[in-house]
Amino acid sequence: MLSGSYKRKRFSLLALIILIGISVKAQDTRPLTLQEAITLSLKNSHKLKASSARIEQATADVQQALDNRLPNASVSGSYLRLAHPNLNLKTKALSGGSDTSSHNSAFPSVNQAMYGSANISYPLFTGGKIKYGIESAKYLQQATILDEANDKEAIILNTINAYINLYKAGATVNVVKENLNQSQTRDSVFSRLEQNGLLARNDLLKAELQTSNISLSLLDAENNKRMATINMDLLLGLPEHTILQTDSTSFENITTLKTIGDYEQMAIQNRKDIQALSFRQKAAHAAIDIAKADKLPSIALTGGYIAANIPKVLSITNAINIGVGVKYDIASIWKNKAKTQQAYAREKEIMATEAQLDDDVRLQVNRDFENYLLTVKKIEVYKKAVLQSQENYRITKNKYDNALVNTTDLLDANVLLLQSKINLAVAKADVYLAYNKLLQTTGTLSSSTTF
Numbered sequence: 001m002l003s004g005s006y007k008r009k010r011f012s013l014l015a016l017i018i019l020i021g022i023s024v025k026a027q028d029t030r031p032l033t034l035q036e037a038i039t040l041s042l043k044n045s046h047k048l049k050a051s052s053a054r055i056e057q058a059t060a061d062v063q064q065a066l067d068n069r070l071p072n073a074s075v076s077g078s079y080l081r082l083a084h085p086n087l088n089l090k091t092k093a094l095s096g097g098s099d100t101s102s103h104n105s106a107f108p109s110v111n112q113a114m115y116g117s118a119n120i121s122y123p124l125f126t127g128g129k130i131k132y133g134i135e136s137a138k139y140l141q142q143a144t145i146l147d148e149a150n151d152k153e154a155i156i157l158n159t160i161n162a163y164i165n166l167y168k169a170g171a172t173v174n175v176v177k178e179n180l181n182q183s184q185t186r187d188s189v190f191s192r193l194e195q196n197g198l199l200a201r202n203d204l205l206k207a208e209l210q211t212s213n214i215s216l217s218l219l220d221a222e223n224n225k226r227m228a229t230i231n232m233d234l235l236l237g238l239p240e241h242t243i244l245q246t247d248s249t250s251f252e253n254i255t256t257l258k259t260i261g262d263y264e265q266m267a268i269q270n271r272k273d274i275q276a277l278s279f280r281q282k283a284a285h286a287a288i289d290i291a292k293a294d295k296l297p298s299i300a301l302t303g304g305y306i307a308a309n310i311p312k313v314l315s316i317t318n319a320i321n322i323g324v325g326v327k328y329d330i331a332s333i334w335k336n337k338a339k340t341q342q343a344y345a346r347e348k349e350i351m352a353t354e355a356q357l358d359d360d361v362r363l364q365v366n367r368d369f370e371n372y373l374l375t376v377k378k379i380e381v382y383k384k385a386v387l388q389s390q391e392n393y394r395i396t397k398n399k400y401d402n403a404l405v406n407t408t409d410l411l412d413a414n415v416l417l418l419q420s421k422i423n424l425a426v427a428k429a430d431v432y433l434a435y436n437k438l439l440q441t442t443g444t445l446s447s448s449t450t451f
Contacts, residue, residue: 040108044237051148058141077116115308127296139283146276169225203407250336269444284347
């Protein structure tokens with residue numbers, strides 16, 4: 001009875017472990033659409049988090065520039081402990097015609113002093129430095145926001161690329177597996193033929209060698225799929241061993257293609273890096289105005305309060321002052337020249353960069369447009385290649401069955417069929433990637449509904 005009970009417990013425990021293993025395995029497999037992948041990548045992107053931090057910093061810089069319009073205020077105070085000084089007054093008017101030492105009882109004993117002050121200054125005129133500083137900070141803030149939008153476009157395209165690579169890796173594995181099964185079945189047939197003396201041993205070895213090569217190709221394809229999966233998991237913030245099931249239905253959603261001129265115009269209007277550079281050019285121009293403002297005087301409304309107490313000697317209260325202060329840095333006349341030149345040079349650099357970027361964008365649009373057209377044309381070629389390779393294999397197989405061709409011809413025809421199937425399997429994904437690369441080049445990927 002004890003032995004039977006022990007066996008039942010062991011069986012129940014084993015069944016529980018198996019069920020838990022199956023459950024864990026099922027949890028590790030996750031169907032994933034392209035839209036879900038994009039949403040997760042944007043949510044978990046370290047690059048976007050860094051961009052958000054830069055926006056926060058730029059926003060703080062704007063607030064700091066605005067704070068320069070507020071009055072400056074300071075409070076200070078001191079308590080001093082004094083030693084007993086030795087005073088010897090030589091002036092006869094004070095000493096009655098004779099020297100008077102510090103020990104004379106006519107002088108009080110001073111051993112401490114206290115004083116405090118409060119000052120406030122409100123800028124009335126700074127030559128425009130505060131105004132242009134605020135403008136510059138706001139321009140740079142807008143540029144930083146656009147940088148984040150540009151990073152978002154790049155992340156979306158990177159996610160699409162990673163998703164398509166994963167799909168292509170999976171499609172390649174499926175095609176190679178199918179071909180391997182066919183090759184193993186053929187090897188079994190050839191082996192029986194060889195055993196019955198109907199097939200040369202050399203032909204059987206050729207077939208088995210091709211099966212081995214296909215097995216090696218399958219190992220490479222599976223390894224590529226594993227690496228693509230790990231890359232996708234890390235990109236989405238998922239556990240790196242999560243198995244992802246891609247969905248190719250998204251690859252069909254491509255709208256009618258516009259003209260190259262339309263895409264160039266879209267790029268000029270929508271590219272966030274172009275817009276960001278424009279704001280940086282404005283900030284550089286504001287920096288020139290700031291450099292010029294350094295040559296002008298600054299005027300401020302000032303006010304203060306002073307209180308002091310030296311026991312037995314002096315007490316000051318209600319010493320309030322108010323007035324207008326003027327400050328002019330004379331050295332700026334000869335020191336400001338280099339600073340102004342630097343500001344002008346920075347503006348010229350940005351303007352030249354902006355012109356270069358305009359040329360680069362036009363080149364990128366033309367390149368991606370032509371690449372998209374090329375991938376579309378390749379699909380038609382791949383479809384014909386599959387039909388041709390299938391027909392070629394059918395004819396070659398018939399000839400082989402009638403002893404009109406050798407085993408090498410049959411195996412070569414099979415290799416061509418395998419390669420054509422792989423090419424067609426990934427062609428639509430390549431077209432979709434090329435189209436979205438064109439959208440990213442025009443700055444409209446994040447606003448597109450193709451995913």
